[in-house]
Amino acid sequence: MSPRSGKRSGRLSRSLPAAPRLSWREYLTAETPSSPAHARLRQAYFAVLSFARNRLAVIGLAIVFLLVMTALLAPLLAHQSPIAQDLAARLRPPGGAQWFGTDELGRDIYSRIVYGARITLGIVALIIVLVGPVGLIVGCAAGYLGGWLDTLLMRTTDVFLAFPRLILALAFVAAIGPGIENAVIAIALTAWPPYARVARAETLALRETDFVNAARLQGAGPWRIVVHQIVPLCLSSVIVRLTLDMSGIIITAAGLGFLGLGAQPPSPEWGAMIASGRRFILDQWWVAFFPGMAICIAGLGFNLLGDGLRDVLDPKQR
Amino acid sequence: MLLTGRGARNGFALPLHALRRTTNVLVVVTITFFGLLLVTFLIGRVVPIDPVLAVVGDRATAEVYQRTRVELGLDLPLYEQFYFYAVKVLHGDFGRSVLTSNPVLTDIIRFFPATLELATLATIFGVALGVPLGVLAAANQGRWQDQAIRVVGLLGYSIPIFWLGLVGLLVFYADLGWVAGPGRLDVGYDDIVDPITGLLLVDSLLEGEWQIFLNAVSHIILPAALLGYFSLAYISRMTRSFMLEQLRQEYIVTARVKGLAERRIIWRHAFGNVLLPLVTVIALSYANLLEGSVLTETVFAWPGIGSYITNSLLNADMNAVLGGTIVVGVVFIGLNLASDMLYRSLDPRTR
Numbered sequence: 001m002s003p004r005s006g007k008r009s010g011r012l013s014r015s016l017p018a019a020p021r022l023s024w025r026e027y028l029t030a031e032t033p034s035s036p037a038h039a040r041l042r043q044a045y046f047a048v049l050s051f052a053r054n055r056l057a058v059i060g061l062a063i064v065f066l067l068v069m070t071a072l073l074a075p076l077l078a079h080q081s082p083i084a085q086d087l088a089a090r091l092r093p094p095g096g097a098q099w100f101g102t103d104e105l106g107r108d109i110y111s112r113i114v115y116g117a118r119i120t121l122g123i124v125a126l127i128i129v130l131v132g133p134v135g136l137i138v139g140c141a142a143g144y145l146g147g148w149l150d151t152l153l154m155r156t157t158d159v160f161l162a163f164p165r166l167i168l169a170l171a172f173v174a175a176i177g178p179g180i181e182n183a184v185i186a187i188a189l190t191a192w193p194p195y196a197r198v199a200r201a202e203t204l205a206l207r208e209t210d211f212v213n214a215a216r217l218q219g220a221g222p223w224r225i226v227v228h229q230i231v232p233l234c235l236s237s238v239i240v241r242l243t244l245d246m247s248g249i250i251i252t253a254a255g256l257g258f259l260g261l262g263a264q265p266p267s268p269e270w271g272a273m274i275a276s277g278r279r280f281i282l283d284q285w286w287v288a289f290f291p292g293m294a295i296c297i298a299g300l301g302f303n304l305l306g307d308g309l310r311d312v313l314d315p316k317q318r
Numbered sequence: 319m320l321l322t323g324r325g326a327r328n329g330f331a332l333p334l335h336a337l338r339r340t341t342n343v344l345v346v347v348t349i350t351f352f353g354l355l356l357v358t359f360l361i362g363r364v365v366p367i368d369p370v371l372a373v374v375g376d377r378a379t380a381e382v383y384q385r386t387r388v389e390l391g392l393d394l395p396l397y398e399q400f401y402f403y404a405v406k407v408l409h410g411d412f413g414r415s416v417l418t419s420n421p422v423l424t425d426i427i428r429f430f431p432a433t434l435e436l437a438t439l440a441t442i443f444g445v446a447l448g449v450p451l452g453v454l455a456a457a458n459q460g461r462w463q464d465q466a467i468r469v470v471g472l473l474g475y476s477i478p479i480f481w482l483g484l485v486g487l488l489v490f491y492a493d494l495g496w497v498a499g500p501g502r503l504d505v506g507y508d509d510i511v512d513p514i515t516g517l518l519l520v521d522s523l524l525e526g527e528w529q530i531f532l533n534a535v536s537h538i539i540l541p542a543a544l545l546g547y548f549s550l551a552y553i554s555r556m557t558r559s560f561m562l563e564q565l566r567q568e569y570i571v572t573a574r575v576k577g578l579a580e581r582r583i584i585w586r587h588a589f590g591n592v593l594l595p596l597v598t599v600i601a602l603s604y605a606n607l608l609e610g611s612v613l614t615e616t617v618f619a620w621p622g623i624g625s626y627i628t629n630s631l632l633n634a635d636m637n638a639v640l641g642g643t644i645v646v647g648v649v650f651i652g653l654n655l656a657s658d659m660l661y662r663s664l665d666p667r668t669r
Binding site: 173274278282289303 | 484
């Protein structure tokens with residue numbers, strides 16, 4: 001008998017000599033899992049390994065992690081208040097105490113960028129919370145229930161997908177007025193349909209599988225099946241899609257800020273900071289340059305992470 | 319007997335099938351257009367600006383106010399208002415722009431060619447560079463070329479275009495002086511070329527104005543290249559994944575076993591089969607550029623539909639905003655439809 005079978009639970013294992021202690025790596029890579037929890041851990045370990053092999057994805061994860069930490073620790077990292085003005089020190093070039101220079105009101109650009117991470121990540125978090133569940137439920141319901149509901153929901157997504165997102169968001173913001181909350185609403189209203197599409201496609205493939213049929217035979221109602229059997233399996237593709245879309249959402253939000261329709265001054269939103277630096281771009285390039293770099297790095301982080309996640313969670317889409 | 323019967327039935331069924339598919343597509347397009355109208359109508363109704371006050375001004379008496387309200391049809395129930403709105407839009411009447419005091423349609427016709435010119439040139443850039451890069455990445459899957467191209471592509475998704483435009487102007491216009499600045503032409507060349515197509519590059523050539531042509535080129539090259547970078551990102555990524563899918567097929571193995579040169583396998587065998595789905599991708603990226611041009615035009619002071627919409631937006635000129643949105647939406651739907659049709663007519667399997 002191999003030493004591993006000693007891990008098996010039950011009376012049998014107790015009568016056997018004590019199993020040799022496995023190192024955590026041996027435990028995680030065991031060929032036969034000893035319990036459902038072990039199987040899940042093992043699978044997660046392999047997923048982590050395959051993710052870690054993708055160097056770009058790890059870089060992406062690191063960027064996103066740093067971004068989150070920056071947002072959380074903003075008061076500790078910033079040198080001064082993001083809205084503290086010092087007109088005597090306006091438009092100072094980078095260097096000295098002002099790492100990225102100062103803007104037209106003498107505000108420290110570095111501190112503003114650090115605080116801006118809070119706004120950007122706040123937008124990202126809100127959009128995830130608003131868009132992910134809605135898209136998931138709409139898509140799964142449409143795919144599973146079919147019939148007129150499916151037609152209605154999918155035609156609705158067609159309409160939204162047929163518009164250019166930014167222009168629709170612009171029109172929404174024009175109607176409900178500029179501001180960061182309205183920008184988030186506008187982006188969310190235009191962003192959910194792709195998730196519904198992804199979730200629906202997955203659901204259609206799952207609908208006739210044996211385990212769903214088994215659940216149906218056991219008497220589970222449609223909502224129970226959708227929520228317990230289908231949604232968990234659609235989740236990974238929706239997460240991948242969300243991560244990949246994050247940079248687009250960051251850019252759209254910054255674009256609205258740039259046009260003066262998103263966050264309003266003196267809020268240190270990166271897009272609005274670029275807009276205010278636009279006037280000085282030829283002589284004081286740093287005012288617009290660094291916020292733009294921040295957007296690029298944040299966007300790249302989410303893109304690299306999403307790309308890596310897709311390879312791990314969804315190998316067929318590679 | 320049986321065979322001919324089946325053949326005849328097939329021959330008969332085919333056009334019917336195609337007809338049904340066309341009707342289906344048309345129904346979808348109609349519904350989508352209806353949705354577009356509905357959304358713009360609702361946006362127009364939730365605007366906090368009172369449309370009556372915008373017409374009569376805030377000093378009008380209650381009587382004048384009421385009369386204008388009736389004239390504008392704002393006393394009708396919403397569905398009737400929507401009906402009249404739809405009828406007007408279908409007749410090409412988007413109302414008057416407050417900002418330019420022209421009918422919105424006239425404005426759009428004037429501004430649209432500039433956007434078209436920019437988006438077309440950008441798409442040409444994107445296709446000319448994106449397709450070869452995608453093929454190169456797929457042919458070297460997992461190697462450094464692939465990683466480098468992946469990063470270039472992902473950067474295209476991560477960089478805000480309005481910022482890249484500013485940096486581009488700083489470097490190539492202000493510092494190096496390789497390209498001309500914002501706008502479509504230098505001020506001195508304005509209004510010399512009569513608009514025939516509205517596309518400056520074409521018009522100046524048609525009229526033999528070489529200097530103007532060169533000036534227009536030096537103005538358009540930077541925004542078009544930057545905008546093209548974004549379609550490059552999308553096109554190269556899609557090309558790569560289509561190519562990888564083909565390179566996994568058995569006929570590629572067969573070709574390799576036969577000893578064909580790798581270059582021939584990639585470009586003749588695999589790439590030939592990738593062309594078809596690429597058509598759809600290119601049409602979609604073209605449609606997306608119309609959107610990307612909104613911010614690009616703002617940065618480069620490009621007098622196109624994008625800056626028209628944003629300018630109107632900042633001046634609360636809702637007729638112009640909604641008219642512009644409808645036109646861009648229609649072009650978007652049209653391009654989607656065109657790519658769909660093109661795909662069907664090119665792919666022998668869908669016949």
